Amino acid sequence: MVEIVNVVASGALNVELDLERLADDIGEPVARHDPDKYPGMYLRFEEDAPLITVYRTGKFIITGADSEDESYSLRERFLNLFSDMDVIEEPEDEWFAVQNYVCTGELDQNLNLNALAIGLGLEKTEYEPEQFPGLIYRPEGAEGVVLLFATGKVVITGCRSVESVEEIFASLTETVSEVL
């Protein structure tokens, strides 16, 4: 089974924003804005809640959600806030989509990463333990990238859908049991 640990989604409002003024109106700690450090304005409704990064152009990113649903409800809350503040006319955006799922998985066995690099195919893997302890696996024809660790723990990232993640994990489980 795979568990979603992070969802990155982005969208766009059809307006140019005055981040300086918005940050002042919303106030800390919900809004944080330091244009010398980064051009985006950060919005976080509660402590440990996902982060919304808003740009001058009206585009925005939501990071740190644990599910697609959480991303969408965060987006709704964000649109309602801007609508209530009369920043936008209706609580609507031009578009909104999940861009990246970060998931963890468990293969329930210790892995010999050197052997696995050969088994999975050297052209699809990168393993330099002195640089990073995980093996990087890029399954052919798949959206995502997999990080495999000697403990059997796995990280799958780069997919735009949960289906893609599960597809990768299923074929990974199969391939690993075949080559080891």
Next chain:
DNA sequence: TGAGCGGCTCCTTATATATCAGCTTCGG
């Protein structure tokens, strides 16, 4: 020769994973 522009890299954020170096802190 220099201005301008396009393309590229880096910065920042979230998040799991593991391993290293370097630093602080604590106990005997």
Next chain:
DNA sequence: CCGAAGCTGATATATAAGGAGCCGCTCA
């Protein structure tokens, strides 16, 4: 006072975003 233990930040992965800075190229 020193070793051990704990903590921090780096390493790598993906992805969106805007801005800064850099490099190379073209044209006047």
